[in-house]
Amino acid sequence: MTLAIDKVPHCTSMTEVRAGVNALDDVLVPLLVQRSGYMTQAARVKNDEGLVRDEERIETIVQRVRTLAQAQGGNPDLIERIYRAMMECYIAYEHDELARLRAAGLPPKQEESV
Numbered sequence: 001m002t003l004a005i006d007k008v009p010h011c012t013s014m015t016e017v018r019a020g021v022n023a024l025d026d027v028l029v030p031l032l033v034q035r036s037g038y039m040t041q042a043a044r045v046k047n048d049e050g051l052v053r054d055e056e057r058i059e060t061i062v063q064r065v066r067t068l069a070q071a072q073g074g075n076p077d078l079i080e081r082i083y084r085a086m087m088e089c090y091i092a093y094e095h096d097e098l099a100r101l102r103a104a105g106l107p108p109k110q111e112e113s114v
């Protein structure tokens with residue numbers, strides 16, 4: 001299979017570079033929106049502000065995407081930085097979504113009875 005890095009053509013102008021970037025953004029943005037939909041799902045399923053940030057899951061994702069980046073001929077450090085920044089945005093969004101769902105009537109999770 002062709003590596004992602006090998007799909008980038010040799011460009012001779014910024015017009016060509018920017019056309020290539022725009023074409024990738026046309027693919028990326030719908031996927032980022034779809035990913036945000038899972039944050040809404042996570043907010044509702046967790047229904048607990050204290051569970052929104054999950055450090056163990058963050059580290060699992062970082063290791064996973066580093067491996068994926070390497071396999072596609074990419075720079076794992078770059079992809080890790082992008083993912084860490086992106087997940088902070090999604091965590092903030094998940095907090096916002098939980099607040100929105102609560103305001104819309106999602107009852108707070110019941111405390112465990114003893």
Ligand SMILES: C=C(O[C@@H]1C=C(C(=O)O)C=C[C@H]1O)C(=O)O
Pocket residue numbers: 038039042052053054055057058061086087090091094
């Ligand atoms: C979606 C989750 O909530 C948060 C958002 C994550 C993400 O952007 O992938 C990862 C871990 C959590 O801090 C989750 O716990 O899986």
